[in-house]
Amino acid sequence: METAALASIHWHDERFKYDCEARNQKVEQACFHHFFGKNEMTIVDLGSGTGSNCLYFFEKFPSNQNWIFIEQEEKVSQYALNRLGIEADKRGYEVIHGERSLALKKEDRNITIEYITDSFLNLVDLVDLDNVDLVMASAVFDLITFSQFVDFGSVLLEKKLPLLTTLNYAEMDFNSDSPSDVVFIEKYESFMNRPQEFGKAMGKKCPRILVDFFQKQEATVEYGPSIWKLEGESAQVMNHHLLNFMEAASNQMIEEEEEMMLFKDWITSKRESIEDEVLSTYVQYYDLFVTNN
Ligand SMILES: C[S@@+](CC[C@H](N)C(=O)[O-])C[C@H]1O[C@@H](n2cnc3c(N)ncnc32)[C@H](O)[C@@H]1O
Numbered sequence: 001m002e003t004a005a006l007a008s009i010h011w012h013d014e015r016f017k018y019d020c021e022a023r024n025q026k027v028e029q030a031c032f033h034h035f036f037g038k039n040e041m042t043i044v045d046l047g048s049g050t051g052s053n054c055l056y057f058f059e060k061f062p063s064n065q066n067w068i069f070i071e072q073e074e075k076v077s078q079y080a081l082n083r084l085g086i087e088a089d090k091r092g093y094e095v096i097h098g099e100r101s102l103a104l105k106k107e108d109r110n111i112t113i114e115y116i117t118d119s120f121l122n123l124v125d126l127v128d129l130d131n132v133d134l135v136m137a138s139a140v141f142d143l144i145t146f147s148q149f150v151d152f153g154s155v156l157l158e159k160k161l162p163l164l165t166t167l168n169y170a171e172m173d174f175n176s177d178s179p180s181d182v183v184f185i186e187k188y189e190s191f192m193n194r195p196q197e198f199g200k201a202m203g204k205k206c207p208r209i210l211v212d213f214f215q216k217q218e219a220t221v222e223y224g225p226s227i228w229k230l231e232g233e234s235a236q237v238m239n240h241h242l243l244n245f246m247e248a249a250s251n252q253m254i255e256e257e258e259e260m261m262l263f264k265d266w267i268t269s270k271r272e273s274i275e276d277e278v279l280s281t282y283v284q285y286y287d288l289f290v291t292n293n
Contacts, residue, residue: 009079012050014237015228019138020056022226023166024287030222031134031164031289032060040064041133046120047071047140051080053166054113055087063108068127069115077115084113121148129159139167139285142192142206145199150213157217157292166226166287168207172242175280176273180266188246191253207286219292228283239274239281243267 035041039062045053048069058065071077081102085095088104088111096103101114116126120137121144123129135156141149156163169192174181193203202209207223214221230238247267254260273279 008073009050009076011241012052012076013083014241016052016055018228018230018235018238019052019167022228022285023056024224024226026224027164027166027222027226027287027289031162034162034289034291035062035133038062038133040066042066042068042131043134043136044068044070044123044127044132046123046135046137047143048080048115049076049139051084051113053136053138054080055084058084058088058104058111059091063110065111067111067113068132069113070118070120070123070126071115072117072119074117077117081113081115121152123152124155129155129161132159132161135161135163137163137165139169141165141210142169142203143201146202146209147199149202149209153210153213153217156290157214157219160292162292163288163290165210165290167285168210168288170204170207170225170284170286172281172283174270175278175282178266180262184246184263184266187253188249191249194252207288210288211286214288214290214292217292219290221288221290223286223288226285226287228281228285230281230283232280233277235281236274236277239279240271242281242283243270243274 041062041064043061043065045067048054048071051069054067054069058067069077069080071080077100081097084104085097085102089095091106093104093106093109096105098114101112104111104113118126120140172185189204193201193205211221211223228238230242250260250263254263270279
């Protein structure tokens with residue numbers, strides 16, 4: 001398995017606990033309320049990664065569920081099915097592995113999961129949306145451009161398809177008042193929405209754009225903050241991951257040599273604070289549940 005996919009898997013696994021804690025309960029309840037009384041659901045998960053949405057929801061949603069994962073990295077999807085099989089087995093489910101699918105059975109619960117290796121931007125060509133009840137997407141919309149999102153959001157509105165989207169990046173902060181924090185966080189955010197071959201990703205503007213777009217179309221939008229709180233010893237690995245991402249981006253986000261020296265000093269001191277268990281990082285996201293009846 002290539003290193004990038006492996007690194008990404010390790011990162012997803014590490015994040016899971018913080019993702020679960022961050023989920024906005026008001027938004028989640030609005031989603032449960034919407035589907036109350038239904039006994040079967042077909043759910044499409046965009047940029048499904050290692051299957052964290054499914055792992056979090058499969059015992060919370062109705063007893064019959066059909067999940068369709070759309071993920072561009074095949075190896076990540078293979079890992080997701082293995083991970084879900086292992087976790088379901090621990091919870092007493094019968095687990096049946098297919099080539100690109102998984103079935104989980106326990107008493108009256110029947111859950112199927114299949115994956116499609118493609119870009120979720122091609123959603124309409126990949127899935128029959130008339131047979132889908134819910135579209136889900138976590139930590140992906142900030143990676144795409146506004147116009148890519150509009151194309152996509154318009155289809156959901158037209159099909160009257162509910163959308164549950166969580167972990168839309170808004171901002172980050174450290175528990176210090178060092179002016180360098182502000183400088184390097186801003187540089188990192190500019191890097192996240194740097195021009196790429198497909199345009200400029202929405203980055204930190206993503207939550208505002210999403211809410212604004214759906215409200216203007218008169219959809220019902222329940223939204224609220226979801227926050228990663230990376231504090232103390234248990235969050236050391238996560239904090240190191242975040243700093244590693246910033247360091248990996250540094251050549252593209254900093255041009256001047258002098259500023260690069262300052263960045264290196266800054267990141268070294270942050271790493272020392274992690275080892276001393278005094279660094280806390282807060283990453284603020286927004287969760288949204290959108291319906292259009
Ligand atoms: C930050 S991860 C989030 C994964 C997962 N939704 C979660 O919350 O754990 C983003 C995922 O989206 C996938 N991805 C990004 N752009 C995509 C696209 N256009 N089509 C399909 N997958 C995409 C990446 O490969 C990665 O697995």
